[in-house]
Amino acid sequence: MPEIAEEKKKIVLSGIQPSGDQFTLGNYIGAIRNWALMQESFDCLYMVANEHSITVRQVPAKLRENTYRALASLLAAGIDPQKSIVFIQSHVPAHAELAWILDCYTMFGELSRMTQFKDKSSKNADNINAGLFTYPALMAADILLYQADLVPVGADQKQHVEIARDIAGRFNGLYGNTFRLPEPYIPAVGAKIMSLAEPERKMSKSDANENAKILVMDGPDDIMRKFKRAVTDSYGEVKRGEDKPGINNLITIYSVATGKTPEQVEAEFEGKGYGDFKRACGEAVVELLRPFREQVEDLMKNRDYLDQVAAAGAERAERLALRTLSKVQKKVGFVPRP
Ligand code: TYM
Numbered sequence: 001m002p003e004i005a006e007e008k009k010k011i012v013l014s015g016i017q018p019s020g021d022q023f024t025l026g027n028y029i030g031a032i033r034n035w036a037l038m039q040e041s042f043d044c045l046y047m048v049a050n051e052h053s054i055t056v057r058q059v060p061a062k063l064r065e066n067t068y069r070a071l072a073s074l075l076a077a078g079i080d081p082q083k084s085i086v087f088i089q090s091h092v093p094a095h096a097e098l099a100w101i102l103d104c105y106t107m108f109g110e111l112s113r114m115t116q117f118k119d120k121s122s123k124n125a126d127n128i129n130a131g132l133f134t135y136p137a138l139m140a141a142d143i144l145l146y147q148a149d150l151v152p153v154g155a156d157q158k159q160h161v162e163i164a165r166d167i168a169g170r171f172n173g174l175y176g177n178t179f180r181l182p183e184p185y186i187p188a189v190g191a192k193i194m195s196l197a198e199p200e201r202k203m204s205k206s207d208a209n210e211n212a213k214i215l216v217m218d219g220p221d222d223i224m225r226k227f228k229r230a231v232t233d234s235y236g237e238v239k240r241g242e243d244k245p246g247i248n249n250l251i252t253i254y255s256v257a258t259g260k261t262p263e264q265v266e267a268e269f270e271g272k273g274y275g276d277f278k279r280a281c282g283e284a285v286v287e288l289l290r291p292f293r294e295q296v297e298d299l300m301k302n303r304d305y306l307d308q309v310a311a312a313g314a315e316r317a318e319r320l321a322l323r324t325l326s327k328v329q330k331k332v333g334f335v336p337r338p
Pocket of ligand 1: 013015052138155156204
């Protein structure tokens, strides 16, 4: 019955790497906060992308700890494991299996054009490994296994969702309809939170400068200090402008943290200086992150619960993933295991 098919909710999948000790305010605003909101309208899967993390050298014990913290962070951001499927990527072997197949349908030239590859290989010149290069095929596998319609990501991941779509289209062209074509779903505000120290650059987990990034577990004193030091400009007016990346960024952050529009923020601070505005930004972010931080701390004391969530999530994810994987294996000509 077509009516029923039309009523089916769209499928959403996204992932976050557990590299670095914790997430940044950029990850929170650009990604996981929105993931929680999407649960009401869509069927959602959210994944800790630990397989992606080893493209850059990790300390194994830290990676394990960070994987748990990432899982706890997704839950603390409001992702409800009863509503959404929450899982750890390496628990579902189908990701690596489909990634291999997709590697064979992904072109060297396409991968060479990926800005993240260019960026990460220049930063890790002594470890430009094949995984770093083929990373987008693994990410395509993550998305395509679940027949996702929408992939909520920050602006920096848009290119990777587009290549997933291209790979899916190529495969469908060769073998008939196999994968649904995914679309990036980029938030209107906060898709690219910038560094507080160099506001022309993205706020990044891997930035060595502690003052450049707000970490989601930072306490009030750290948050206030970092905002106080945030780089602005010499105009001295809380107003957006093309050549004002620092203030534009703070206005975005403050408006997301308070739910006010950028216009309302400008009106609120008319005639006031940057000192007042930075203090208000700090206070708003302290309040935004306080309940989140407290919940992550509680959840981290309860490993058994995190293990239960991961186990249940992996089982549900795997059931869906295997449907797509077996279809793909059949199409490419693999002999089914007798
Ligand atoms: P990752 O772990 O680098 O980042 C997770 C999410 O946070 C967003 N983000 C930002 N948003 C706004 N401002 C910032 N400064 C900022 N920094 C990061 C990212 O855009 C992302 O949405 N390859 C992915 C993880 C991944 C994935 C997937 C995503 C693996 N498989 C499948 C979607 C679907 C990554 O490294 O994200």
